[in-house]
Amino acid sequence: MRPVEWEKLYRETGTEQMPWYYPTLDPDLERAMTKMGIRGGRALDIGTGPGTQALALARLGFTVTATDISETAIKSCRVMAQKQGLSVEFRRDDILKSTLKPAFDIIFDRGCFHALPPEKRPLYASTVHSLLAAKGLLFLKCFSTEEHMEGGPYRFSAGGIRECFSPHFQVISIVKTLYQGTLNPLPKALFAVMRAL
Ligand SMILES: C[S@@+](CC[C@H](N)C(=O)[O-])C[C@H]1O[C@@H](n2cnc3c(N)ncnc32)[C@H](O)[C@@H]1O
Numbered sequence: 001m002r003p004v005e006w007e008k009l010y011r012e013t014g015t016e017q018m019p020w021y022y023p024t025l026d027p028d029l030e031r032a033m034t035k036m037g038i039r040g041g042r043a044l045d046i047g048t049g050p051g052t053q054a055l056a057l058a059r060l061g062f063t064v065t066a067t068d069i070s071e072t073a074i075k076s077c078r079v080m081a082q083k084q085g086l087s088v089e090f091r092r093d094d095i096l097k098s099t100l101k102p103a104f105d106i107i108f109d110r111g112c113f114h115a116l117p118p119e120k121r122p123l124y125a126s127t128v129h130s131l132l133a134a135k136g137l138l139f140l141k142c143f144s145t146e147e148h149m150e151g152g153p154y155r156f157s158a159g160g161i162r163e164c165f166s167p168h169f170q171v172i173s174i175v176k177t178l179y180q181g182t183l184n185p186l187p188k189a190l191f192a193v194m195r196a197l
Helices: 006-012 027-036 052-059 071-084 118-131 158-165
Strands: 042-046 063-068 088-092 104-110 132-143 169-178 188-196
Touching: 006 071, 027 104, 027 132, 027 169, 027 188, 042 052, 052 063, 052 071, 052 088, 052 104, 063 071, 071 088, 104 118, 118 132, 118 158, 132 158, 158 169, 158 188
Parallel strands: 042 063, 042 104, 063 088, 104 132
Antiparallel strands: 132 188, 169 188
16 A cells, blocks of 8 residues: 555545545444444544544434544534534544553444554554444454455454454454445445453
């Protein structure tokens, strides 16, 4: 994967044109939370981008912090939150040098992890673990090795996810799914639910 200049991208492209733009709550997250009876708590959305997932979680009653490496993305999210009358703490933060304070009950990552350099994955896994409350949950969506489109983020198998996260997490489930957004066809993805050890 070629490195992405996220700030440049958000300055030059409207968020609704982004391949990952999805205006409502990710259906895999919604299904998992319903199944597990999760109705509220402190939520962190890492790599929030257009902010749609953070805003959807706030609408459901979660206390939401949402971060992105791009200041432009964060500024645009703040405008969206104000327009929608929703309260979310949107802040610029690089998850690989995070200044966030624990503890979150749930963390959602829809497309940030799969864009990080491979050598940073252990740092990502330990950072996310440290940001969760005891037995907190990580919901992770990333491209699958079954997706063969040209370009785009890194791809993962279920085994690859387990290898990366098992030092810090109990893997509850990993299911095959699609990455909802503006691409046609939708890319093949994996959705993982993990509990902090
Ligand atoms: C594929 S987009 C997904 C955006 C959003 N989660 C969604 O589902 O609409 C990945 C996002 O991760 C952000 N990102 C990339 N590297 C990051 C880092 N080190 N720390 C925080 N955010 C990062 C990018 O700016 C981008 O908004």
